[in-house]
Amino acid sequence: MKAQDHHLQVPGMRMTKQRKEVYRTLMENQDHPSASEIHNLMKDTESPMSLATVYNCLEALVEHGAVKQVNIDREPTRYCQNSTPHAHFHDQSTGTIHDITFKPGASLTDLIELPKGTEVTNLEISIKGTIPS
Amino acid sequence: MKAQDHHLQVPGMRMTKQRKEVYRTLMENQDHPSASEIHNLMKDTESPMSLATVYNCLEALVEHGAVKQVNIDREPTRYCQNSTPHAHFHDQSTGTIHDITFKPGASLTDLIELPKGTEVTNLEISIKGTIPS
DNA sequence: CAATAAACTTAGAATAATTCTAAATTAATA
DNA sequence: TATTAATTTAGAATTATTCTAAGTTTATTG
Ligand SMILES: [Mn+2]
Ligand SMILES: [Mn+2]
Ligand SMILES: [Zn+2]
Ligand SMILES: [Zn+2]
Secondary structure, rough: OOOOOOOOOOOOOOOOHHHHHHHHHHHHHOOOOOHHHHHHHHOOOOOOOHHHHHHHHHHHHHHHOOOEEEEEOOOOOOEEOOOOOEEEEEEEOOOEOOOOOOOOOOHHEEEOOOOOOEEEEEEEEEEEEEOOO | OOOOOOOOOOOOOOOOOHHHHHHHHHHOOOOOEEEEHHHOOOOOOOOOOOOOHHHHHHHHHHHHOOOOOEOOOOOOOOOOOOOOEEEEEOOOOOOOOOEEEEEOOOOOOEEEEOOOOOOOOOOEEEEEEEEOO
C-alpha cells in the first residue's frame, strides 16, 4: 500500500463508496483528524454522509489494518493513515500530532524486559512535549 | 515516597481526609482501578464519599505527580500508584494491567529519533498482548 | 435474470464516563 | 475571631461513541 494510494483495496473488506471517501479524506488530511473532523471535511463534497457512517467506515478500516486509532488522554479518538509501525509525538504548543518512525533495527526489548513467551499484539508509544520552532 | 507510604504528603497539596483515603485505597489496590472502582471500594468503609470527590481527589493527586492516569483505548481511565517511570502491559487474556519498568540505562532515544531541542514532558508506552501462564 | 440473503448506511435515540454548577462545609489566613 | 480560599457534594449537563431499526445496496443463488 503506497502512501498516496487512495484506491485502497483490502481482501475481505467491501470497499464501498463511503469507505473509499473516508479513506481518501484521511489520506488528504494526514494530521490525525477525529471522526467528526473527517465528517466535517466531507460536508461540502459530493459525498457527504452521516457521522455514524464515518464511525462505521473508520471501524472497518481499523479492523482491516488500513488505519490506526490514536488516543491521547480522553480527547476524541483520532485516526492515522500511516499503517506502518510508528510512535506519536503530541506537540503541546501547536496541538498537532506528528508521526515518528522507529530507528532501523530498534526493538521494544531495548527499552523493557518482557517475560519469555510474551506475545505482543499492539504497541503504542505516545510522547508529549514541545519542538523548537 | 516509599512504595508502601500511605501517608502521602506533597508540598502545595492540601492533604484532606478524602484525598488521603483515595490514595490509601489506590495503594491497597495496585491493579490500576478506575475511578468508579475506587469509589466502590470505599463504599463500605468508614469514609464513603461521592464519585465527584473521587474524581477531584484523583485529579489533584495526578496534578501533583503522586498518581498516574492510564488510558487504554476508550476504556474508563485507570489510576496507577506507581509514580516512577514505567510502561504498561495490558494482558488480553486476563484483562489485567502490569507495570513494566524500563531497563536500567535505557532511553527513549534508543528507539526513536527526536529533533534537536525537543522537550519531552510525558511518555506513555502501552503494550497489549498475552503472557504465557 | 429474478429471488433471496447478507452487508451497509442512516437518523435519531441511548449510553456512559467525565465535567460542571451551585450550595454547603472545611481549612487556612489575617 | 473574622475573613477568605479551597474542598466536598448531589445532581444536572456534556459529549464522544454506540445502538436500534428501517431503508438501501451489493452479493449470491437458483
Ligand atoms: Mn485535526
Ligand atoms: Mn480493576
Ligand atoms: Zn500516526
Ligand atoms: Zn502503572
